[in-house]
Amino acid sequence: MYHSAMSRLRFSLDRQGAQSLPEQIRSSIADAIRQGHLYEGARLPSWRDLAAQLGVSRGTIKAAYDRLNDDQLVISKGAAGTFVSSALPAAPKEFAAASRLPLPDLYQDLDSAPKLFQVGVPAQDGFPFKHWSRIMLRCSRQAVAEPLRYPDPRGERVLRKEIAAYLAVSRGLLCSADQIIITNGYAGALGLTLHLLRLNSRRVWVENPGYPLTGHALSLAGYTAVPVPVDDQGICVEQGIALAADARLAIVTPSQQAPLGVQLSLERRQALLAWAQEKAGWIIEDDYLSELQLRGQATPALASLDRDGRVIHIGTFSKTISPRLRLGFMVVPASLSERAGDTAAALSPASGLPGQLAVAEFLRDGHYLRHIRRMKRLYIQRRDALLAFMGPSASVNNIAGLSLLLPLDDNADDVAIAEAAKAFNLAPAPLSPWYATHTQVRKGLLLGMTNLSSPALEEGYQQLAELVARYRP
Numbered sequence: 001m002y003h004s005a006m007s008r009l010r011f012s013l014d015r016q017g018a019q020s021l022p023e024q025i026r027s028s029i030a031d032a033i034r035q036g037h038l039y040e041g042a043r044l045p046s047w048r049d050l051a052a053q054l055g056v057s058r059g060t061i062k063a064a065y066d067r068l069n070d071d072q073l074v075i076s077k078g079a080a081g082t083f084v085s086s087a088l089p090a091a092p093k094e095f096a097a098a099s100r101l102p103l104p105d106l107y108q109d110l111d112s113a114p115k116l117f118q119v120g121v122p123a124q125d126g127f128p129f130k131h132w133s134r135i136m137l138r139c140s141r142q143a144v145a146e147p148l149r150y151p152d153p154r155g156e157r158v159l160r161k162e163i164a165a166y167l168a169v170s171r172g173l174l175c176s177a178d179q180i181i182i183t184n185g186y187a188g189a190l191g192l193t194l195h196l197l198r199l200n201s202r203r204v205w206v207e208n209p210g211y212p213l214t215g216h217a218l219s220l221a222g223y224t225a226v227p228v229p230v231d232d233q234g235i236c237v238e239q240g241i242a243l244a245a246d247a248r249l250a251i252v253t254p255s256q257q258a259p260l261g262v263q264l265s266l267e268r269r270q271a272l273l274a275w276a277q278e279k280a281g282w283i284i285e286d287d288y289l290s291e292l293q294l295r296g297q298a299t300p301a302l303a304s305l306d307r308d309g310r311v312i313h314i315g316t317f318s319k320t321i322s323p324r325l326r327l328g329f330m331v332v333p334a335s336l337s338e339r340a341g342d343t344a345a346a347l348s349p350a351s352g353l354p355g356q357l358a359v360a361e362f363l364r365d366g367h368y369l370r371h372i373r374r375m376k377r378l379y380i381q382r383r384d385a386l387l388a389f390m391g392p393s394a395s396v397n398n399i400a401g402l403s404l405l406l407p408l409d410d411n412a413d414d415v416a417i418a419e420a421a422k423a424f425n426l427a428p429a430p431l432s433p434w435y436a437t438h439t440q441v442r443k444g445l446l447l448g449m450t451n452l453s454s455p456a457l458e459e460g461y462q463q464l465a466e467l468v469a470r471y472r473p
């Protein structure tokens with residue numbers, strides 16, 4: 001930890017300068033402490049290490065540390081080392097903690113456990129902690145014992161083989177391990193795909209409403225997201241053609257549209273594939289929930305119907321195991337697999353060997369399918385409890401993925417309700433921000449169903465209902 005903190009410090013020592021070397025070192029460290037670059041409790045390097053780094057004698061460093069100690073900026077704890085004092089004067093204002101992180105909304109709360117109605121996270125109490133820790137321990141040991149050479153940037157072959165087998169059985173998708181690249185979740189796969197495709201057109205169809213981070217990612221990468229309406233059959237392909245005939249990429253969630261939950265109909269699947277084939281375009285299939293479908297049977301992946309090699313299928317373990325894993329994968333058509341491997345190697349090689357090995361073992365030994373089955377049962381119970389609680393105002397038709405959509409009047413302020421709900425420790429997601437700006441917007445609240453537990457649900461739902469009533473226009 002201290003190495004990264006100290007390595008940011010610039011020691012520009014002037015050996016001919018008027019100030020002595022210990023004084024120059026002392027003042028560099030003192031400035032870094034006062035400005036908050038070195039956090040309270042940070043360990044300073046040993047005399048020997050810093051002396052070697054700066055090319056000075058150990059006595060010089062000792063003299064600098066002694067003065068810092070005299071000024072009560074550091075504390076020497078003998079053999080344990082020298083630490084930045086934990087009772088420092090207040091940091092200047094500009095370093096005070098900001099109330100909002102410089103990150104999209106999804107990442108504003110990085111520390112607390114999922115709240116009631118939180119969307120997009122698995123059940124905290126459904127995670128197989130003991131079993132998973134045992135597997136991780138074993139896989140961490142195995143990873144440490146591997147030779148110290150670069151791993152395959154596409155990800156470990158054992159994992160890619162297991163994913164290929166899983167996709168064949170569960171998503172109707174037949175591919176080889178060479179078509180699979182392990183990524184940092186959906187987000188990592190999307191970044192890689194945008195680098196890989198070399199698109200001539202900067203315009204890209206996205207679903208409206210759709211996952212906000214997809215549109216944001218496109219704009220950061222220099223593309224223009226063209227919002228294409230979604231109806232009860234999924235994305236309206238004809239409207240996409242009318243709105244942006246020059247687009248050569250469409251990003252869709254065919255199995256369970258995010259956030260409305262509709263399945264892309266067979267007719268629309270065929271229309272989308274025909275469009276891609278005719279235009280030599282591409283389709284990114286965001287299969288974020290995989291087979292975690294609470295109603296009926298999960299539909300096979302869109303990529304399973306792709307005869308022309310136009311679909312890039314992206315899967316993630318964020319919903320089925322844990323978003324903390326940051327592990328996902330993409331399946332590219334065989335014609336792209338070489339370029340995909342090259343791009344991954346140069347721009348975003350697969351990371352985290354222990355996690356990859358653990359997921360491979362989880363899949364290989366049948367735990368993954370069993371875990372998904374258990375999660376489905378749990379989520380169906382929670383869904384039914386919520387529906388029973390809400391009474392006739394809600395129905396299974398309002399189920400959207402792992403959330404229940406509570407529709408609100410067009411002039412209701414869903415964002416304000418969600419904001420006010422935070423005070424009660426509730427985290428429903430407003431629907432309107434999932435729509436593109438300047439388009440027709442539906443209002444509503446998405447109530448995540450994965451983390452509902454009985455006593456909390458009763459009180460929480462009551463509070464939410466009161467808030468909705470209070471904000472009624």
Ligand SMILES: Cc1ncc(COP(=O)(O)O)c(C=O)c1O
Nearest residue numbers: 120185186187211258288316318
């Ligand atoms: C539509 C959609 N796609 C993808 C993801 C997950 O992405 P990642 O694998 O980066 O966690 C989410 C998460 O909420 C999502 O809602």
